[in-house]
Amino acid sequence: MKINKLAAVVMMSLGVAGAFSQVARAADGELLVWEDIKKSDGIMDAVKAFESKYNVKVKILETPYAQQIEKLRLDGPAGIGPDVLVLPHDQVGTAVVQGLISELKVAPEFLGGFTKPAVDAQTYQGKLYGLPKAVETIVMVYNKDLMPKAPETFDELVKASKELRAKNKYGLLAKFDEIYYAYGVVAGMGGYVFGQNSDGSLNVKDVGLANKGAIDGVSFLKTFYADGLFPAGIVGDTGANAIDSLFTEKKAAAVITGPWSFKPYQDAGVNYGVAPLPTLPNGEHMRSFLGVKGYSVSTYSKQKELAQKFIEFINQPEYAKVRFQKTGEIPPIKSLIDDPIIKNDDKSRAVAIQAGFATPMPSVPEMQEVWSPANSALQLGVTGKQDVKAALDAAVKNINMQIEVNHSQQ
Secondary structure, eight states: OHHHHHHHHHHHHHHHHHHHHHHHHHHHTOEEEEEOTTOGGGGHHHHHHHHHHHTOOEEEEEOOGGGHHHHHHHHTTTTOOOSEEEEEGGGHHHHHHTTOBOOOOOOHHHHTTBOHHHHHHTEETTEEOOEEEEEEOOEEEEETTTOSSOOSBHHHHHHHHHHHHTTTOEEEEOOTTSHHHHHHHHHHTTOOSEEEOTTSOEEEEEEOSSSHHHHHHHHHHHHHHHTTOSOGGGSSTTHHHHHHHHHHTTOEEEEEEOGGGHHHHHHTTOOEEEEOOOBOTTSOBOOEEEEEEEEEEBTTOSOHHHHHHHHHHHTSHHHHHHHHHHHOOBOOBHHHHTOHHHHTOHHHHHHHHHHTTEEEOOOSGGGGGTHHHHHHHHHHHHTTSSOHHHHHHHHHHHHHHHHHHHHTTO
């Protein structure tokens, strides 16, 4: 009798322990995913299918993707960070150096389904740290009611802008006081951010933002401000909002922006079209930065294997196609490029064409030292507050100094 009671107690204890263990596994199996703002709807079908297949719970928290790395620095060590996050590829190098994201070991046959530039953008020093979610680059969006056909050259754009100014409207508007937008002209005229070593890697000691091509490019951009083709209010931190307002109020005929603006412009009722960027006065295509958003796994995650399964699962072509339909983000998946849903979409086609003239944004940590000095120099140069050459020379000196101070040990 005592033996039976003891056995019962032991069995009960084992049962309780088993129950607790199942609860623990369920808790451990939960994933926290940081998705970009207003983009979670694009992955919900995939999330539900993943939850069902792996019997886990996935929590989605929308966070601006450009700010996720900063947030991870604090939330990761505190134990409240995500398992999966979205990063722009130019932050990958910095995230790796700071130990924030984990290397991924992905089957070659799966990885081969993505376009090579998109995969390269998620690679740092030969190792993979993310799976590409979407590619984007800037294009020209134009109001068909004010500009029935997209100008193919800057000469046409300048002419149209002058005619529209006479009617108290604007032609082209762009944030040319920021390197992200100005780079297309600067690079098309011979400037560059970093030179290249013989093996194709970036030479961060060779900054080409004050060479003759860069000076010519910024001097050309200066004419838009000097000739009164741009309003004063589109300079500085509030410039992007001012441009969006003028375009949605149908006071501007064309803007240089990215795919993130398509839906807001549509919601605002603008009858717009999308075209690749125009050619420059020297006959060259306006270049642009190619950006790649990717899903990465946090080094602080206690569910790294499950987290990687998640990002592989949601990037299958069937789910990437749904994501495109719901968010407009263009997936760099080979099997979808020729899919009619993308191929026959004017907006996506324009982005794809421009991507052919784009340069991948440098993903090395040193790129973080470029933005602020370059933007400051551009703002001074294009507005005429400082001589263009002097402003760019000072920026390059500052960039080199910051690289030496902040990256000399890396």
